[in-house]
Structures are given as structure tokens and as C-alpha cells.
Amino acid sequence: xxxxxxxxxxxxxxxxxxxxxxxxxxxxxxxxxxxxxxxxxxxxxxxxxxxxxxxxxxxxxxxxxxxxxxxxxxxxxxxxxxxxxxxxxxxxxxxxxxxxxxxxxxxxxxxxxxxxxxxxxxxxxxxxxxxxxxxxxxxxxxxxxxxxxxxxxxxxxxxxxxxxxxxxxxxxxxxxxxxxxxxxxxxxxxxxxxxxxxxxxxxxxxxxxxxxxxxxxxxxxxxxxxxxxxxxxxxxxxxxxxxxxxxxxxxxxxxxxxxxxxxxxxxxxxxxxxxxxxxxxxxxxxxxxxxxxxxxxxxxxxxxxxxxxxxxxxxxxxxxxxxxxx
Amino acid sequence: xxxxxxxxxxxxxxxxxxxxxxxxxxxxxxxxxxxxxxxxxxxxxxxxxxxxxxxxxxxxxxxxxxxxxxxxxxxxxxxxxxxxxxxxxxxxxxxxxxxxxxxxxxxxxxxxxxxxxxxxxxxxxxxxxxxxxxxxxxxxxxxxxxxxxxxxxxxxxxxxxxxxxxxxxxxxxxxxxxxxxxxxxxxxxxxxxxxxxxxxxxxxxxxxxxxxxxxxxxxxxxxxxxxxxxxxxxxxxxxxxxxxxxxxxxxxxxxxxxxxxxxxxxxxxxxxxxxxxxxxxxxxxxxxxxxxxxxxxxxxxxxxxxxxxxxxxxxxxxxxxxxxxxxxxxxxxxxxxxxxxxxxx
Numbered sequence: 001x002x003x004x005x006x007x008x009x010x011x012x013x014x015x016x017x018x019x020x021x022x023x024x025x026x027x028x029x030x031x032x033x034x035x036x037x038x039x040x041x042x043x044x045x046x047x048x049x050x051x052x053x054x055x056x057x058x059x060x061x062x063x064x065x066x067x068x069x070x071x072x073x074x075x076x077x078x079x080x081x082x083x084x085x086x087x088x089x090x091x092x093x094x095x096x097x098x099x100x101x102x103x104x105x106x107x108x109x110x111x112x113x114x115x116x117x118x119x120x121x122x123x124x125x126x127x128x129x130x131x132x133x134x135x136x137x138x139x140x141x142x143x144x145x146x147x148x149x150x151x152x153x154x155x156x157x158x159x160x161x162x163x164x165x166x167x168x169x170x171x172x173x174x175x176x177x178x179x180x181x182x183x184x185x186x187x188x189x190x191x192x193x194x195x196x197x198x199x200x201x202x203x204x205x206x207x208x209x210x211x212x213x214x215x216x217x218x219x220x221x222x223x224x225x226x227x228x229x230x231x232x233x234x235x236x237x238x239x240x241x242x243x244x245x246x247x248x249x250x251x252x253x254x255x256x257x258x259x260x261x262x263x264x265x266x267x268x269x270x271x272x273x274x275x276x277x278x279x280x281x282x283x284x285x286x287x288x289x290x291x292x293x294x295x296x297x298x299x300x301x302x303x304x305x306x307x308x309x310x311x312x313x314x315x316x317x318x319x320x321x322x323x324x325x326x
Numbered sequence: 327x328x329x330x331x332x333x334x335x336x337x338x339x340x341x342x343x344x345x346x347x348x349x350x351x352x353x354x355x356x357x358x359x360x361x362x363x364x365x366x367x368x369x370x371x372x373x374x375x376x377x378x379x380x381x382x383x384x385x386x387x388x389x390x391x392x393x394x395x396x397x398x399x400x401x402x403x404x405x406x407x408x409x410x411x412x413x414x415x416x417x418x419x420x421x422x423x424x425x426x427x428x429x430x431x432x433x434x435x436x437x438x439x440x441x442x443x444x445x446x447x448x449x450x451x452x453x454x455x456x457x458x459x460x461x462x463x464x465x466x467x468x469x470x471x472x473x474x475x476x477x478x479x480x481x482x483x484x485x486x487x488x489x490x491x492x493x494x495x496x497x498x499x500x501x502x503x504x505x506x507x508x509x510x511x512x513x514x515x516x517x518x519x520x521x522x523x524x525x526x527x528x529x530x531x532x533x534x535x536x537x538x539x540x541x542x543x544x545x546x547x548x549x550x551x552x553x554x555x556x557x558x559x560x561x562x563x564x565x566x567x568x569x570x571x572x573x574x575x576x577x578x579x580x581x582x583x584x585x586x587x588x589x590x591x592x593x594x595x596x597x598x599x600x601x602x603x604x605x606x607x608x609x610x611x612x613x614x615x616x617x618x619x620x621x622x623x624x625x626x627x628x629x630x631x632x633x634x635x636x637x638x639x640x641x642x643x644x645x646x647x648x649x650x651x652x653x654x655x656x657x658x659x660x661x662x663x664x665x666x667x668x669x670x671x
Contacts, residue, residue, distance in 0.1 A: 025465075051465070057495060062454040062488035069458020072443065074466055077458075093485075097451050100651075104444045106435035107650040142651050165653040194656060241656030 004184040007177040009151035010040050010116075013158040014078065016188055018048045021076060024162065026053045027067055028080030028116075037082055038118060038177050060090035064115065068098050071113045076162065081117040083129040084171060085299075091136070098167045099142035114161045119147070119171035120212050120262050122309055124302040131299045132263035134211075137169050138239040138272070144168045144193060145239040149214035151182045153237060156191030163190065173212035180215065194241035198250070202232030205256040205319045208247070208273055210236040213260045213310070220260075220315035231319060239269055247273065248280035255286035256322040260315055265293040287325030290318035327537045327569060330544035333597050335605025337544075344548045345394070347610060351617060353394055353543060354603045357386035359625040360411040361600060363420070364574065366629050367427070371578045379427045380408045384541075384573030385507055387599030389475075390415070391546030392503050392568070395554050396473055402441040402463070404456040404474040406449075408505070412475070418442055420628070421635035431646045432639060441470070450476055450483035453502070457489045460498040460557075471557040473501040473550070479510025481524050490565065494531040499557035501550060502528075502565040505540065507572040508594075512585040525567035533563045540570030541599040570599070643667075 004012065017024045026041055032055040035042030045053035056063050060081060067079040081087045087094065094115065101111045121130030138145045146161055146168055148154040154172065161168040173180070199214055200221050207217040214235045221231040234250055236243065251257045257277060259270040270291045277289055292310045300308050330341045337343065343350065360382045370376035382389055385408065393412035396403065403409075403416050414420055417440035425433030426445065436442050443459070446452040456474035463470040480486055481504055493500050504524055508515050521527065528535025534556075538549045546568055553564035571594035575582045607614040648655070648663040655663070664670040 057488075057491055059484075059488040059491065061485055062457070062492045065451065065454025065485065065489070066458030066461065066492055069455040069460070070462040070465075071458075072455070073459045073462025073468075075462045092448065092451060093454065096448055097455070101444070102652070103431075103650050104434055105650075106431060108436040108438075109443060110653065144656075242658060244658055 001183040003181050004151045005178050006151045006154050006180045009155040009184045013155040017162045023076040026078045027056050029082050031080055060086055061093050064090040064093040067113050068111055071111045072109045078114045084117040084119045085129045085131050095140040099140045110165050111167045112165050113167045114170055116170045118174040120173050122175040135269045138269055146170045147211040149211055149235045151184050153191050155184055156189050160190045175212045193238045194243050196243040196246045197235040199233040199235045202230040204230045206232045206251050206254045207258050208234045209260040213262050217260050219312045223316050251277050251281045252284035255284050258290045258318045260292045264296045266296050287322040292318050327539055328545045328549050329539040329542055331542045335602050335609055353390050355621050356411045357390050357600050358621045360386050362625045377427045377429050378577050378579050380577040381574040385570045387543040388505050388540035388546055388568040388570045391543045392550045394547050395550035400470050402472040404443045404452045405445055406475045407445050409475050420632035424636040430642050450480035450485040453485050453489035456500050457493045457498050460500040461496050464499055471499045471554050473503055475503050478506040478515050478518050482518050490531040493563040494533050497562040500563045501553045504567045506567050506569050509572055511576040525565050528565035535565040537567045540568030541597050543603050
């Protein structure tokens with residue numbers, strides 16, 4: 001089985017979709033000759049033509065809004081938003097239009113649309129690119145939110161997203177595009193939504209993460225293991241649908257939990273995870289659930305980015321606090 | 327400004343009616359149905375039996391003339407919220423419209439084969455949808471044109487500019503039908519744009535724009551038919567600015583006495599688009615008067631039947647919160663439905 005980087009896996013998934021379904025088209029900024037600023041669509045316009053891999057004018061609301069119309073017409077559009085930070089300029093189309101067109105039309109107008117967006121920080125982008133705003137979208141009923149952490153999952157979850165009859169926001173951790181590599185089958189496969197992955201088995205404390213924070217949690221688990229502590233790492237994979245039962249069962253096994261997110265603390269999706277655990281695993285908890293996150297401040301310039309993002313040390317200390325509790 | 331029929335009901339020199347008398351009579355009946363429904367809906371709203379809604383009054387020629395240029399079998403309408411007679415001509419049942427504005431989600435249902443997107447409330451958000459829809463239908467070699475309604479206020483939104491820009495680039499078979507009715511709630515047209523017309527913006531996006539007398543059924547129909555034919559022949563989009571006037575409030579919650587100059591209202595009432603068509607028909611043939619006179623009772627009956635159908639439909643129920651959110655709902659939503667609908671606590 002070939003080893004692929006995340007960006008190679010995503011590109012392979014897009015290629016497979018274009019190859020197998022003539023209704024699929026890719027629309028976005030710089031997706032053609034350039035192959036996307038991260039090369040997710042490298043070579044696809046040359047292979048499938050300008051009518052199927054379309055360089056769009058620089059206007060996010062109409063990329064998303066037109067993709068809605070394409071989907072209603074019978075196409076299967078995959079729209080690329082260059083950075084999730086730019087999706088604010090399309091937020092009304094995503095939250096009010098795409099997510100609830102099925103509902104507003106009583107099922108008459110389904111919107112099978114995949115919105116791909118590079119997500120998160122850690123790569124020294126200019127301002128306003130890198131905020132982890134996944135919670136905004138997880139709060140939009142009707143929109144599924146998918147957050148792969150591995151190359152295998154990226155391809156398999158992308159295939160599931162493209163096959164889904166409803167809209168999916170597919171967030172790609174740009175820090176992991178080339179750093180994350182793992183075994184990816186050449187043949188088609190799907191990873192189901194709503195089933196978390198145990199990224200690493202452990203016994204004493206559960207670290208819950210999604211997207212690039214999964215690798216952070218795994219490094220923290222390594223550090224904890226060096227100190228004799230067995231930490232389990234959960235990768236939620238999808239925020240909507242959330243694997244409510246899998247989460248509760250896993251945390252019940254250890255009784256101790258740290259939720260790791262790249263976003264600012266207050267109102268982040270980590271709060272949803274903690275609230276879910278309070279509802280479903282309260283009597284199994286041996287210690288208060290900890291959250292590790294960015295501070296409640298704007299994503300900063302690159303020079304101070306490393307002070308802003310949660311670190312391995314932050315996770316290790318939080319895990320140790322849960323273990324020190326009575 | 328394109329004009330065919332003057333306020334006295336006389337054809338302008340060198341023009342001909344683009345519609346035969348039977349079609350003009352049918353269009354007039356629809357205009358009168360719309361006007362009668364405006365009155366009925368407002369009355370029911372005051373009694374608490376109907377929700378907040380926007381009347382068409384004053385814009386009937388603009389709405390009916392444009393819709394008349396489409397083929398409901400092939401073509402699509404992407405509406406805003408003040409185009410009732412266009413929706414009816416395209417096949418949307420009046421009883422659904424009533425249920426929607428009574429607050430019953432079932433009213434949003436669009437029957438199979440009716441080429442409509444839902445009524446749009448978020449100003450201008452439907453414009454990129456219409457472009458994508460037209461582009462996608464063209465990509466699938468379907469013989470279809472999309473007409474999208476919006477207003478002078480919507481023309482200030484970013485979505486309008488983004489949609490026009492994209493439509494010009496991809497050559498989408500779409501007609502942007504801008505009803506300049508003078509008002510965006512209370513904000514007059516002159517405060518929306520320093521541009522001389524709104525239609526002239528089309529040139530910047532690489533396609534034609536036209537200004538028509540929106541109270542002239544024939545001018546609206548002829549200009550829209552031209553744009554539809556161009557789109558059908560692969561000629562791409564057109565922006566039509568239909569200059570008309572809203573005679574009533576923005577909606578049933580509005581108070582236009584705070585911002586409308588009575589003299590201006592009087593001026594526009596004299597240009598009533600329905601009177602103009604009636605005068606034309608009676609001048610053509612005195613026998614039409616009797617047919618026109620029969621319309622009032624006829625449309626009143628149709629409205630009563632639609633109200634009865636709406637009242638006879640399924641009542642609102644809790645399952646409507648969940649029924650059409652997802653094809654495959656997340657487990658959490660399944661459980662919420664079990665609690666809220668089935669009482670499983």
C-alpha cells in the first residue's frame with residue numbers, strides 16, 4: 001500500500017471522483033493551472049479540462065452560492081475555499097443558504113456540495129488565514145463538518161463527503177498537508193461519518209482532538225509515555241455528526257480527559273465535547289475535564305504564532321493535572 | 327426606457343402588441359388575482375390569521391409580464407418574496423403560498439416538475455444560486471433559462487455584483503430581473519446608488535442591460551422575451567431593470583406614511599399597470615369589458631378555494647422541525663426528534 005502525504009491523498013480522492021462521476025466538478029480560486037495554492041488539484045485541470053476544474057473569480061460568496069445552484073441543477077460540485085479564514089465572506093451562503101436549502105424547500109432542493117477549506121495554523125501564513133473557526137460551522141444545522149487528521153482518513157472521508165446527499169464542510173489541516181503521511185490504498189474506499197478513531201490506545205487518560213491537534217495529542221502521549229503514563233488519543237474525525245456514544249464510552253474507560261483544540265477557548269467545539277461528557281460520562285469521571293486551546297485572543301502574526309498555539313507541554317501538564325486529582 | 331403601452335392603454339407609435347387578446351386577458355386575470363390576494367391577505371393578517379407578507383400591488387405588470395416570457399415546462403424561476411403571480415404561473419399552488427405565510431413549513435414544498443427555488447428572504451442571496459443553476463443546466467445541455475427576481479435594494483449587495491460577474495464569465499443562461507420599485511423598505515432608490523440607472527452596470531460585467539417601463543405589461547414581456555431568447559441561443563445573461571412602484575407597504579408590518587410623499591403615491595396610482603391593460607383591451611374590443619368584469623368574482627372564488635385547501639391540509643406538527651434537515655440525520659438529531667416528537671424522555 002503506498003504511503004501518501006495528506007495533500008497527495010486529497011488529490012487522489014479528487015481525481016477518483018472526477019474520473020468516476022461526470023457530474024463532479026471542482027470550482028475555486030487558483031485550482032486550475034496552479035493546481036491550488038497547496039496543489040490539491042495539481043494536474044486535474046490538464047486531465048479533465050477547464051469545464052470541470054474551473055478557476056473562479058475571487059469572490060467566496062458566489063463560489064459557494066453558485067455551487068449551491070450547480071448542485072440543485074444536478075451537478076456534484078466540490079468548491080475550494082482557499083483558507084477557512086476567507087469563508088467569512090461566504091458565511092451567509094454557507095450557514096443560511098447551503099445548510100438549509102433542503103429544509104426550506106421541504107426536501108425538493110437537495111444540495112450535495114462539498115466545501116473544501118484549508119484549515120488551521122502553524123505554517124506562518126499572513127494574517128487572517130489561520131483561525132480555527134470550526135465551531136461556527138458546527139453550529140449550523142444542516143451542515144456536516146469533517147476534520148480529517150490522517151492521509152487515509154482524508155481520502156476516505158472525502159469520498160464519503162462527495163457521496164453524501166447533503167452539504168459537507170471538509171476542513172484540511174494545512175499544517176499536515178505535507179507533514180502527515182500514512183498508508184493510503186489506491187482503490188476507492190469510504191470512511192464513515194460519525195465514528196471516531198482511536199489514534200492511540202491507552203489506559204489512564206483520554207486525549208480528545210480533531211484535525212492537526214490529533215498529532216499534537218499523539219506527541220503529548222509520547223511524552224507522557226516516557227514518564228510512565230498511558231494516554232489514549234481519540235480523533236473525532238467529524239464534528240457533525242459527532243460520535244456521542246463512542247466519546248462517552250472511551251472516556252468512561254479512563255475516567256480522565258483532556259480536550260485539545262487549536263481554536264480560542266470560549267465557545268469552541270471543545271466546550272461541546274466537555275458538555276457531552278458531563279451529560280454522558282459524568283459518573284465515570286475521576287477528575288475535572290481539562291481543555292487545552294489557544295487563548296481568547298485573535299490569531300496573531302507569524303512571529304508569535306508558536307506562543308499562541310497549544311503546545312505538547314500544555315497537553316502534558318493538563319493530563320498530569322487530571323491524574324493528580326483525587 | 328422601453329415603452330409599448332402608454333397609461334391611456336394606447337400602443338406607442340410604431341409598436342404592436344406582442345401578445346394576442348386571449349393571452350392579454352389571461353395575463354390581466356392573473357394581475358387581478360394578485361391584487362385581490364393582496365387585499366385578502368392583508369385583511370387576514372390584520373385578523374391574526376396570516377403572517378407578515380409582502381404585497382405585489384403596483385408591480386403586477388412587472389411580475390406577470392416577465393413570468394409570461396418563460397416556458398414553465400423548461401425554464402426556472404428563482405424568486406425573492408414579492409412575485410406571487412409569477413410563482414402561480416410557473417405552477418406553485420396558491421394554497422402552498424398561503425400555508426407558507428401562515429407559518430406552516432409544508433407550504434415551502436414545491437411540487438415535482440415545478441421549476442422553482444424556494445422563496446428567498448435573505449436579500450440578494452438567491453442571485454449566485456440562479457447563476458449556478460443556469461450554468462449547471464447549460465453544462466448538462468438542458469434547454470433551460472433561469473430568471474431571477476430581486477429589487478433595487480438587493481442591487482447594492484455584494485451577492486448581486488458577484489453573481490453578475492460570474493454569469494458574464496461563464497455565459498450563464500440567466501435573466502437578472504431587477505424590479506426597481508422605488509423603495510427598499512423606506513430607503514429610496516436615489517440612496518442606493520449614484521448611478522444614473524441600475525441596468526447600466528451590466529456593461530461592466532460584459533452583457534447587455536435594459537431599462538423598461540415596469541408598469542407596461544407589453545414592454546416588460548417583450549424585453550424579457552428578448553433576453554430569454556438570447557439566453558436560450560447561448561448569448562448569455564441580461565440585466566433588465568423594470569422601473570415600477572410599490573403602491574403598498576414593504577410588508578404588512580411596515581408604515582409607509584412615515585416616508586412616502588402622498589403626491590408621489592398619487593402620481594404612481596395614476597399609472598396603475600392593471601388599469602392600463604384594461605383600457606387597452608376595451609379599446610380593442612368593447613366585448614372584452616364583460617369578460618373583464620367577470621374576473622373579480624372568478625379570482626375571489628379561486629382565492630377562497632385556495633384558502634379552504636390550505637386550511638384543509640395537514641396541521642403544523644413537531645416532526646416538521648426534523649423532517650427535511652438531513653437525508654441521513656446525525657444520531658444526535660435522531661435522538662432529539664425522539665424526545666421532541668415521540669415523547670421519548
